[in-house]
Amino acid sequence: MTDLALDIRGISKRYAEHTAVRSLSLAVPTGAVYGLLGPNGAGKTTSIRMILNIIAPDTGTVTLLGRPNTDPGILDQIGYLPEERGLYKKMQVYRVLRFLAELKGVGAKEADRRIHQWMERFDLTTASKDWGLAKLEELSRGMQQKVQFIGTLIHDPDLVILDEPFSGLDPINAQALKDTVVELKKRGKTVIFSTHLMDNAERLCDSVCIIARGEKVLDGTVSGVKAEHGGNTVALSVGAGGTEVLAEVLAKLLADHAMIEKVDDSNRFFEIRLRSGADPQALLRTIVAAGVPVQRFELVQPSLHQIFLEKVGATGVEPGMSGHG
Amino acid sequence: MAKLWVVIKREYLERVRTKWFIIATIFGPLFFGSIMIVPGYISARTVRDSKIGNLRILDATGTGLGARVAAKMAVSQQALGSATHVITLTNAALSEAESSATLAVMQKRDQGYLVLDSTTLTRLRARYAGSNASALGETQAVENAVRQALLQSRLEQAGIDPRRVDSLSNVRVNMSVEKIDEKGRGGSGMASALFGFAIAFLLYFSIIFYGQNIMSGVLDEKTSRVSEVVLSSVGPDTLLAGKVLGVGAVGLTQQIAWIGSTALVWKFRAAVMTKLGVPVVSITLPPIGIGMLLLLVAYFVLGYLLYASLFAAVGAISGDQQEARQAAAPITMMLVAAMVFAQPVMFAPTSTLAKVVSLIPVTAPVIMPLRMSATQVPALEIALSLAGVALACAAAIWASARIYRVGLLMTGKRPSLQELARWIRYH
CATH class of the missing domain: 3.40.50 (Rossmann fold)
Known part of the structure; x- marks a missing residue:
C-alpha cells in the first residue's frame, strides 16, 4: 500500500489549437486536503478530467490509491463534483441518488440507507416534507447543490475531487461543504479541490499546487510554501495623518530600488516586500525618521494570495485573470 | 458490465414510467383494434340501413x-x-x-x-x-x-x-389471389402489400421515434452537465451503449405490447364482431414464417442501432434542441427517403429501383422488409442487404462513439465537419 492517494507523473494534453496541460507531476499524500490553485483557463479542469480518466492524457500516467486510473473499479473509490453541476432534472431525487450510488457499485439496499442518512443530515427530509420524492427540477438551487453533493459522497469514497466546489454556493451551503471537508479529513479520506479563491485554500488546505498556463508553478505544504516565500514581508499600519507621508517615503524607496521591492496597499495596512538581503530594521528607522506615526510593524508570512499573484504574475498571467476571488 | 446494466435500467425505467409511454402503449392496441373492427361495424350498419x-x-x-x-x-x-x-x-x-x-x-x-x-x-x-x-x-x-x-x-x-x-x-x-404482370409473378394480393407497408411504416416510425428520443436524451445529459458526473463512473462507450440498449428495450416493450394485444384482438375479433352484429369479413394475412420473423427483427435491430447511434452523435454535438433538430435533418431525410420509396416498391417489388433501395444500407431497414412481404426476394440479395446494413451499423457506432465522447464535454459552437472528422480520428 502506498501513502500517496494521487500520483501524477508528467501528464500532458494537447488540443489542436493549444496545450491545455504540459508535463504536470503531482503527489498528494493520503489523508491530505489538497488545493489545486490557478487562474481560469490554467488547466485545472483538464487535469482533473485526466485524473478521473474522463479524457486520456497524451503522455504520462495517473495513479489513484496505488492503482492506475485505468484499472476497472478504481473509480468506484473516487467521488467527483464537477465545476459545472447538474443532474437529471426530470428524475425523482431518490432515484437519481440511487442511480449514482449503483454506478459506483453500491447495492440498492445499502444505497437507500445512506441516502436517507444524508437527506436527513442536509434537512432534505423533514417531518413535514420529503424532498426525496420530488423531481429534481422542483428543488431550489441550494437544495439541488446539496443533492449533488450527496451524490458525490454517497459511495463513501476514499478520494474526493471537487472542481471549484465553492463557486455558486450560498454561505450556508459553503459552510456545510467546509464542515464536510474537515470531517472527511478526520475520517482519513483525501480531498483534492481546485479553486481560484485563495482564502478558502489558505483556510482548508494542508498542501497546494499552483498551476498556470498548463504548468506547475509551485507545490508543497501551505506552511512550507509560506516559509519559503516568507521572512521578507512586512505588515505596516500607521496612525492618523501618517498615510501621505508614508506613501511619499515608500515611493522614494521603490524608485531607489534599494530596500523594498513591492508595496500592496491593503487599506487597513500595507504589505511591503523587502529586497532580498535588506534589513527590516533599516526600513523601520527610515520610516520613523521621516516622522510617520507607526502603529504596527510586523514581519509576516505572505498570504497565499500574495504568493499566487507573485508566482502566476511572473509566468505572465493574462490581464483580468488575477485569480483573486 | 454491471455498470452497463445500471445505465440500461435507468434509461429503461425512466422512460417506461412516463405518462406518454403508458398512454401510447394502452391506446396503440385500441387504435389497431378499432382499425380492424370499426370499419366492418360501420359498413355493416350502413348495409343494414339500406335493407339490402x-x-x-x-x-x-x-x-x-x-x-x-x-x-x-x-x-x-x-x-x-x-x-x-x-x-x-x-x-x-x-x-x-x-x-x-x-x-x-x-x-x-x-x-x-x-x-x-x-x-x-x-x-x-x-x-x-x-x-x-x-x-x-x-x-x-x-x-x-x-x-x-x-x-x-x-x-x-x-x-x-x-x-x-x-x-x-x-x-x-378458399382461393388466394396472386397478381401476374409483365415482369412475372409480382406482388401477392393487396392484403399482403398493405401488410408489408404496415411493417415498413412501423419500422420507420420506431426508428425515427426512438432515435430522436435518444438524441434528446443525450442532449439533455449534455446541457444539464450530468454527463460529466456519470462519466466519472463509467466510460462514454458504456454510457452510449446503455442508452441505446435501454431505449431500444423501451421500443421493443412497446412493440411487444402492441403486437401481443393486437394478436389478442385479432383472435377475438370474430367473436367481437359477431357480438356487434357485424358479418365477419375474412382477411387473410400473408403467413409469416419463423425465418421471416427473424429477418424482420434483424432489420429492426440493425436499423435501429444504425440510426440511434447517428442521432446520439447529433445530440452530443448540439447545444440545444433547435440546433439538434437542424443537425438531425440529414439523418431524418434518409429515413423519409426510405418512406418515399415505399410506395413504388410496394407496387413493383421486383423493379430495379426496388432492388437498389433495398440494398442501400440507410434505406434497406425499411425497404427490404417491405419487399420481402410483397415478393420472393432472392436469398443472395437479402444476405447482401443485411451485410451492408451491418457494416454501416458498425461504422456508425464506431464514428458516433468517438464523436460522442468528445462532444459530450464540449460547449460552445457546434463543430464543423472538419472538426468532426478530427474528433473521429482522436482516440
Whole structure:
C-alpha cells in the first residue's frame, strides 16, 4: 500500500489549437486536503478530467490509491463534483441518488440507507416534507447543490475531487461543504479541490499546487510554501495623518530600488516586500525618521494570495485573470 | 458490465414510467383494434340501413328453382334480416311481373329482383336488376346462390340422392389471389402489400421515434452537465451503449405490447364482431414464417442501432434542441427517403429501383422488409442487404462513439465537419 492517494507523473494534453496541460507531476499524500490553485483557463479542469480518466492524457500516467486510473473499479473509490453541476432534472431525487450510488457499485439496499442518512443530515427530509420524492427540477438551487453533493459522497469514497466546489454556493451551503471537508479529513479520506479563491485554500488546505498556463508553478505544504516565500514581508499600519507621508517615503524607496521591492496597499495596512538581503530594521528607522506615526510593524508570512499573484504574475498571467476571488 | 446494466435500467425505467409511454402503449392496441373492427361495424350498419337483400325472385322455370335460390340466399344473408320473396309464374306473365318488380325497386320497397326463366335451366342464364347492381359483392352473392341452386337441381336430375346433394354441392373454395404482370409473378394480393407497408411504416416510425428520443436524451445529459458526473463512473462507450440498449428495450416493450394485444384482438375479433352484429369479413394475412420473423427483427435491430447511434452523435454535438433538430435533418431525410420509396416498391417489388433501395444500407431497414412481404426476394440479395446494413451499423457506432465522447464535454459552437472528422480520428 502506498501513502500517496494521487500520483501524477508528467501528464500532458494537447488540443489542436493549444496545450491545455504540459508535463504536470503531482503527489498528494493520503489523508491530505489538497488545493489545486490557478487562474481560469490554467488547466485545472483538464487535469482533473485526466485524473478521473474522463479524457486520456497524451503522455504520462495517473495513479489513484496505488492503482492506475485505468484499472476497472478504481473509480468506484473516487467521488467527483464537477465545476459545472447538474443532474437529471426530470428524475425523482431518490432515484437519481440511487442511480449514482449503483454506478459506483453500491447495492440498492445499502444505497437507500445512506441516502436517507444524508437527506436527513442536509434537512432534505423533514417531518413535514420529503424532498426525496420530488423531481429534481422542483428543488431550489441550494437544495439541488446539496443533492449533488450527496451524490458525490454517497459511495463513501476514499478520494474526493471537487472542481471549484465553492463557486455558486450560498454561505450556508459553503459552510456545510467546509464542515464536510474537515470531517472527511478526520475520517482519513483525501480531498483534492481546485479553486481560484485563495482564502478558502489558505483556510482548508494542508498542501497546494499552483498551476498556470498548463504548468506547475509551485507545490508543497501551505506552511512550507509560506516559509519559503516568507521572512521578507512586512505588515505596516500607521496612525492618523501618517498615510501621505508614508506613501511619499515608500515611493522614494521603490524608485531607489534599494530596500523594498513591492508595496500592496491593503487599506487597513500595507504589505511591503523587502529586497532580498535588506534589513527590516533599516526600513523601520527610515520610516520613523521621516516622522510617520507607526502603529504596527510586523514581519509576516505572505498570504497565499500574495504568493499566487507573485508566482502566476511572473509566468505572465493574462490581464483580468488575477485569480483573486 | 454491471455498470452497463445500471445505465440500461435507468434509461429503461425512466422512460417506461412516463405518462406518454403508458398512454401510447394502452391506446396503440385500441387504435389497431378499432382499425380492424370499426370499419366492418360501420359498413355493416350502413348495409343494414339500406335493407339490402329485400329481393323478389320471379321464377318461371316451373322446377322450384326460385325456392332453392331463396333458401341459399337466406343462409348467406341471415344476419342482415333481409327477406326474399319468391313469385312462381309462367313465361307469359313474366314481362308484367317484371314491370311491377321494377316499380317496387324504384319505390325502394325492394332492393332488386331476379328473373329465372326457361333459359336458366337450358342455357344457364339469369337476370338481375336492382339498385345495387354495381355492388360487386352483393351481385356475386346472388350469382353464387343461383349457381348452387342450379347445381343441386342438376345433380338431382342426374339421379343422385337428394339427401346427398346438399353435402356434395356445398363446396367452398378458399382461393388466394396472386397478381401476374409483365415482369412475372409480382406482388401477392393487396392484403399482403398493405401488410408489408404496415411493417415498413412501423419500422420507420420506431426508428425515427426512438432515435430522436435518444438524441434528446443525450442532449439533455449534455446541457444539464450530468454527463460529466456519470462519466466519472463509467466510460462514454458504456454510457452510449446503455442508452441505446435501454431505449431500444423501451421500443421493443412497446412493440411487444402492441403486437401481443393486437394478436389478442385479432383472435377475438370474430367473436367481437359477431357480438356487434357485424358479418365477419375474412382477411387473410400473408403467413409469416419463423425465418421471416427473424429477418424482420434483424432489420429492426440493425436499423435501429444504425440510426440511434447517428442521432446520439447529433445530440452530443448540439447545444440545444433547435440546433439538434437542424443537425438531425440529414439523418431524418434518409429515413423519409426510405418512406418515399415505399410506395413504388410496394407496387413493383421486383423493379430495379426496388432492388437498389433495398440494398442501400440507410434505406434497406425499411425497404427490404417491405419487399420481402410483397415478393420472393432472392436469398443472395437479402444476405447482401443485411451485410451492408451491418457494416454501416458498425461504422456508425464506431464514428458516433468517438464523436460522442468528445462532444459530450464540449460547449460552445457546434463543430464543423472538419472538426468532426478530427474528433473521429482522436482516440
